[in-house]
Amino acid sequence: MNDLHTFGLRVISINGVFYDGRAKCIILPCIDGERAIQANHEEMWVAIYAGIIKIQKPDDTWIECVCGYGSIQVANNRCTVISDTIEKPEDIDLKRAQEALEIAKEKVRQKNSIAEYRLSQAAMARALSRLKAGSKINLH
Structure with a gap:
């Protein structure tokens, strides 16, 4: 996979790390609706709200989790998501x-x-x- 189309992604909560690796896209619940982050996104810091996070992995598969409240930071082709809770749908x-x-x-x-x-x-x-x-x- 060409790293030009991916970014470093880390999704964590107080219970541990949900995802730590490369990703093509992450879709997050924000106050004004969903926000998508892709490779080389502008730098920002945004609050996230309770909802569903969708992650597109480099192999084009998608995974989802349910998050509580938290924030995301995007800088230097890396995205860090910190939430109070993160759960897999099957759990x-x-x-x-x-x-x-x-x-x-x-x-x-x-x-x-x-x-x-x-x-x-x-x-x-x-x-x-x-x-x-x-x-x-x-x-x-």
Whole structure:
């Protein structure tokens, strides 16, 4: 594989390294939608939100993971993704994710402080991302 079309990618969370190697593309969940990073992308530092990360490996296969909140840094044809949580779709417990979603929905409905409301919204977003990714795997 020609390194001109790839970049160094490292995807990590507090639980360890999810991916460390070359990649053609990574698609990340950001506040304004998905953002794709490819080789020789401009330098930047961006926040990421709970959602699904898609990685295109040099052999053109794709892998996915569910991430929590974090950030990405792109510099010198390298991308580092740091997230509070990263899960493989096949490791997601759909029943537990559905229960977490119901709890978060109930907390959003309650009259709480702005901070509690935002935490509940974040929990809802994470649960929905986990259900979406986990359902794809479990339907096959």
